[in-house]
Amino acid sequence: MEGLAELHTHLGGSVSSDILWTLAHEQGIALPVKDYWDFDRLVTVSDPRGVPDLNALDAIYHWTELIQSSPLAVEVSVHAAIGGAYRSQGITTLELRFNPMKRNRGGERDLDHIILAAIRGLDRASLEYPQVRAGLILMMDRTFTPRQNEVIVEKAIGWAARGIVGIDIAGPRPGGARYDYRQVQPMVETAREAGLGVTIHVGEEGGDMGREEIGEVLEVLRPDRIGHGILAAGDDELMRGLREAEVVLEICPTSNLLTKALADEAAVHDVFRAFVENGVRFTIATDGPEMMHTHLRDELDLLLRIGALTQEELAEANARGHDASFVRGRFRAARV
Numbered sequence: 001m002e003g004l005a006e007l008h009t010h011l012g013g014s015v016s017s018d019i020l021w022t023l024a025h026e027q028g029i030a031l032p033v034k035d036y037w038d039f040d041r042l043v044t045v046s047d048p049r050g051v052p053d054l055n056a057l058d059a060i061y062h063w064t065e066l067i068q069s070s071p072l073a074v075e076v077s078v079h080a081a082i083g084g085a086y087r088s089q090g091i092t093t094l095e096l097r098f099n100p101m102k103r104n105r106g107g108e109r110d111l112d113h114i115i116l117a118a119i120r121g122l123d124r125a126s127l128e129y130p131q132v133r134a135g136l137i138l139m140m141d142r143t144f145t146p147r148q149n150e151v152i153v154e155k156a157i158g159w160a161a162r163g164i165v166g167i168d169i170a171g172p173r174p175g176g177a178r179y180d181y182r183q184v185q186p187m188v189e190t191a192r193e194a195g196l197g198v199t200i201h202v203g204e205e206g207g208d209m210g211r212e213e214i215g216e217v218l219e220v221l222r223p224d225r226i227g228h229g230i231l232a233a234g235d236d237e238l239m240r241g242l243r244e245a246e247v248v249l250e251i252c253p254t255s256n257l258l259t260k261a262l263a264d265e266a267a268v269h270d271v272f273r274a275f276v277e278n279g280v281r282f283t284i285a286t287d288g289p290e291m292m293h294t295h296l297r298d299e300l301d302l303l304l305r306i307g308a309l310t311q312e313e314l315a316e317a318n319a320r321g322h323d324a325s326f327v328r329g330r331f332r333a334a335r336v
């Protein structure tokens with residue numbers, strides 16, 4: 001297989017515990033633990049049985065986001081994540097996503113400084129690893145006000161020429177109620193018109209509500225890609241919609257198992273077979289290799305072992321990852 005492509009990984013889940021530990025100390029951040037191994041358990045999904053739900057995962061993100069809440073920490077994190085992905089996994093197309101507004105200490109730090117620090121990390125990694133095409137995705141959040149999300153998209157467009165390649169939205173549903181994706185439609189349209197890629201976290205969990213959200217996202221936001229989208233498996237109408245719109249799903253098997261979005265390996269198998277048999281496009285990712293204690297090659301091995309995909313189908317999913325990447329053109333792609 002050629003170099004690997006990974007399109008769905010969060011900055012908060014992509015930096016190894018030892019680097020986060022040092023970053024926390026360098027910045028004098030008060031931690032609830034004094035032992036490195038306790039810290040490792042704090043910032044990763046350390047129990048192989050996973051977490052009870054997505055709220056438990058958000059509690060882990062709280063710590064990595066707090067530690068990454070400075071220009072220094074963001075630069076080190078981006079640089080480490082890109083270099084690590086190439087050295088350990090041979091990843092040559094990588095997109096890292098993060099929410100800059102969850103890293104500026106409630107407005108205390110300047111948002112542009114945070115974003116430019118990430119870009120500096122990207123630039124330094126590009127110098128060291130010219131084989132890697134890497135880009136950054138700025139994330140909106142479902143708990144944010146429309147104005148906050150609008151600011152994030154304005155920043156993404158403003159820094160697009162420097163390596164911001166797309167936008168996304170994630171985060172818990174306020175009050176647990178169905179999220180109204182229409183409220184970010186203007187932001188998504190503006191981003192698309194500016195040439196940014198659009199990927200949307202949807203259809204990861206939430207049963208019928210999650211399926212309704214996939215339908216709404218397809219119709220209203222018309223994204224290029226969808227983060228997860230696994231709830232569409234087996235739903236003929238949604239699978240047809242995804243196929244016809246040529247949306248690429250970014251599927252993260254181990255993450256889905258750890259958050260209980262998928263009950264077991266048999267469920268993972270069935271999701272992939274449903275998508276293959278219905279012509280739904282997808283690519284494989286980790287969601288955050290360090291936090292999930294997995295790596296992209298582990299994901300490919302898992303899918304092969306449980307018979308979810310053949311070697312040929314895996315290669316196809318990887319090639320699709322390179323093709324569906326928002327990182328294209330400009331000097332970065334020209335170097336490959």
Ligand SMILES: [Zn+2]
Pocket residue numbers: 008010170201227287
């Ligand atoms: Zn994700």
